[in-house]
Amino acid sequence: MRTGSIIPAHKAIGSDYDQAMALRMELCEARARSEPLYVCPLCGTPVYLVSRKETRRFFFRHELEDGRCPAKTRGELNEQEINARKYNGAKESYAHIRMKQVIEESLRCDPNFSDVKVETVWRGQERATWRKPDVQALYKGLPVAFEIQLSTTFLRVIAERRDFYQREGGLLCWIFKSYDEDRARLTQDDIFFSNNHNLFLASENTLTESQNAGRLMLDCRWAEPYVENGHVETRWSGRIAPFDEFQLDQKRQRIFLFDYESAVGCARDESEEAAHQRMQEAIRQRFAEFWINRGGVNASNAGWKQVRDEWLELQFALSLEGMDIPDHPGEHSLAGALNAFYSAREGRPVGWKFNKLIEVAHCVHGRHKGYLRRFRQLLLTYNRQDQIRREDREGKWQAKVKQYAPLLKSNDSTYESENRYAELFEFLFPELVVTSESDD
Ligand SMILES: [Zn+2]
Numbered sequence: 199m200r201t202g203s204i205i206p207a208h209k210a211i212g213s214d215y216d217q218a219m220a221l222r223m224e225l226c227e228a229r230a231r232s233e234p235l236y237v238c239p240l241c242g243t244p245v246y247l248v249s250r251k252e253t254r255r256f257f258f259r260h261e262l263e264d265g266r267c268p269a270k271t272r273g274e275l276n277e278q279e280i281n282a283r284k285y286n287g288a289k290e291s292y293a294h295i296r297m298k299q300v301i302e303e304s305l306r307c308d309p310n311f312s313d314v315k316v317e318t319v320w321r322g323q324e325r326a327t328w329r330k331p332d333v334q335a336l337y338k339g340l341p342v343a344f345e346i347q348l349s350t351t352f353l354r355v356i357a358e359r360r361d362f363y364q365r366e367g368g369l370l371c372w373i374f375k376s377y378d379e380d381r382a383r384l385t386q387d388d389i390f391f392s393n394n395h396n397l398f399l400a401s402e403n404t405l406t407e408s409q410n411a412g413r414l415m416l417d418c419r420w421a422e423p424y425v426e427n428g429h430v431e432t433r434w435s436g437r438i439a440p441f442d443e444f445q446l447d448q449k450r451q452r453i454f455l456f457d458y459e460s461a462v463g464c465a466r467d468e469s470e471e472a473a474h475q476r477m478q479e480a481i482r483q484r485f486a487e488f489w490i491n492r493g494g495v496n497a498s499n500a501g502w503k504q505v506r507d508e509w510l511e512l513q514f515a516l517s518l519e520g521m522d523i524p525d526h527p528g529e530h531s532l533a534g535a536l537n538a539f540y541s542a543r544e545g546r547p548v549g550w551k552f553n554k555l556i557e558v559a560h561c562v563h564g565r566h567k568g569y570l571r572r573f574r575q576l577l578l579t580y581n582r583q584d585q586i587r588r589e590d591r592e593g594k595w596q597a598k599v600k601q602y603a604p605l606l607k608s609n610d611s612t613y614e615s616e617n618r619y620a621e622l623f624e625f626l627f628p629e630l631v632v633t634s635e636s637d638d
Contacts, residue, residue, distance in 0.1 A: 202291030202348035202375075204239050204284060211247070211256045218256050222247040229261065239284040241267040289332075289346075297346045297375060300400050301333045304408035304415065310442055311335040311342075311414060322366055329362055331370075337441070340448065341368035346400075347389070348375050360392065360451045369448050373400045377419065379434050392451065395421040395432075395458035407438055414441040420456040423465040428472045430465045481515045482626055488512060489536050490548050492527065521622050532619055534566045539627055542576035545585060555582060556589035563598055568616030571606055572623060572630055579629045 211218050225246045228235040234244035238260055245258040260267060268280060298316055305311045314335040320343065321328045331343035343363055363370040372389045374397055390397055399417040407415040419436035435456065444453050488508055509527045516523055524532060537549030541558040552558055562573045577586065590596055606613050624631050 199234055199237060199291045200293065202293040207258055210236065210258075215254060218247065218249070222249065222256070237290065238267060240280060242290055243267060291348065293348055293375060294332075294346055297348070297373065297400060298332050300402065300405045301344050301346070301373060304400070304405050305333065305335050305344075307408045307412050308414040308441065309412070311337055320366070320368070322362065324365075327362065329359065337369075337446075340446070341366070343368055343370045344373055345370060346373050346375070364449070364451050367448065369446060369453065370451055371398065371453050373398055373416070375399065375401070390421075394447075394452050394454040394456075396452075396454035396456055398453075404438060411440060415439065416441065418444070418455040420454070421458055422456065423458065423462040425465050425469045425472060428469050428476065430462060430469050478519065478625070481512070481519070482628075484515075485512055485626055486540065489527075489540055490544065492549065516622070516625075519625065521625060523619075523622060531566075531616065532622075534562075535569045535572075535616070535619065535623065536626075538562045538566060538569050538573045539576055539623065542573055542582060543580055543627070545580065545582055554589045556586055556595055559586060559595055560598075563602065566616075567613050570602065570613050571615050572627075574606070575630055576627065 211221065225235055229244060229246060236258070237244050238258070241260070243260045243262050245260055247256050248259050249256045302314060302316050305314045312335065314333065316333050317330060318334060319328050319330050320334060320341075329343070332346045333344040335342055335344075345359070360370055372393070376399065377397060397419050399419065401417065404415050404417050415438050417436065417438045419434060421432040422435040423430050423432050425431070437455075439455055444455050445457065446453055492505060505527065510525075513523050513525070527533065533549065537547075538558060538561075540548040541550070541555060545555060547553065547555065547558050550558060550561065552561070559573070559577075562570055566573075577583065586595060602613060
């Protein structure tokens, strides 16, 4: 009766003989004081502990056995009816009564609420339908019912209540005393899930806060989605907030502070975007490996077939990303560009039978002028300046730089960038996009 928890008999009694005997004594004393400690959850009658000497087993018995308790005639009630009775039984507990007072007193602090009533019948528009919420009040004209939920045993009983208040143009607000973070997502799921993954706690603390703020303050907890390793996960979050900050959704019977629904939508978009980026990165790496290792495949038929198959797979993967590449990897203009760019990135000749990077540079300048600007950008990005200077023993490259640098800077048509595969280059070398164009 102190906590309002529903405890199975075997748990209340335990397996220790001395403790069970002590409990028996406690129950007797409580009975003498007329302050029952344990009551039958079905009928609310106080119980005491009986022991069978021969078996050393204990069991609970009603103080008053008049045959009315449904526990005696279990066959006539279904599970839902039994739960409904248990639910009403739990409302007698001290914890429940105190929670009602906490809500009532908090509501009376808040000028947005009027007509605060406790344990009063709410009659439905349809005849013979009614509910008796723990506390009810008008919030700026909207009837709000507060139901206190100490135990999570009664989900089925309470789920149907939403329909009643929805039909009645009212709003049902569930109040918990506590919750188990790990189990909440499972056991309180009906309320929690249908309420946009928000739940509310009230306590002596929220009552004090309400009195200080002059508003109904509740401790709101919610599940907050975030993306980790491309998956949407949730973590608990919460704060004490005034009722007038909550979003009220009468139609869907939701009251929430944190909009989980839209947040999870954003998180899903984010995780999809992350998954897409991972896939793009995989294509990018596969393409680079293909291109850099391509020179290693010998010219035998088997080797060529392997190269072609891999190329066609890359062609397909890239086409899904909206990029077309030729059917053959040797297409002159593209092959020259890719050789140049991967050489700059790797710091050694790729695709061409040169020995040094400086030879690649001369080749680009001589035969692939349309790629010179991107090539230079990649040399800078990968800090190849020293290497180029070292390899440029006779200063031939330096002389060319002096000649073309001003032309690049002034966008002279001689070095106009070849843009047929611009999108592909930016995909394969994202650094081309982010690096600022510096021609120093
Ligand atoms: Zn009973």
